[in-house]
Amino acid sequence: MSSWKKSSKVGQVQHRERSQPSTRQHLGLLEKKKDYKERAIDYQTKGNVIRELKKKALDKNPEEYYFNMVNTKLKVYQIFSFFNSHSPNSLTQ
Secondary structure, eight states, X not given: OHHHHHHHTTTOOOOOOOOOOGGGGGGXXXXXXXXXXXXXXXXXXXXXXXXXXXXXXXXXXXXXXXXXXXXXXXXXXXXXXXXXXXXXXXXXX
């Protein structure tokens, strides 16, 4: 019985999406289902990436220590002392 169902669908005409009417050509291309699907998947993946980055930013420990932080502060102080300028702490106050 199942082989009969498969053979009955062999002669069916495949559904084709309609083309863009000539009166609406000035509006641009008509978005087909495959175009919409591709755009929707792209939108969802970008949203997932943004969501993950936000989650990482919230989970980050603000008291975490990096050696680069010390080196950066030293470079800033060296630059200010080289130009005989005010220290960066006095600028923020």
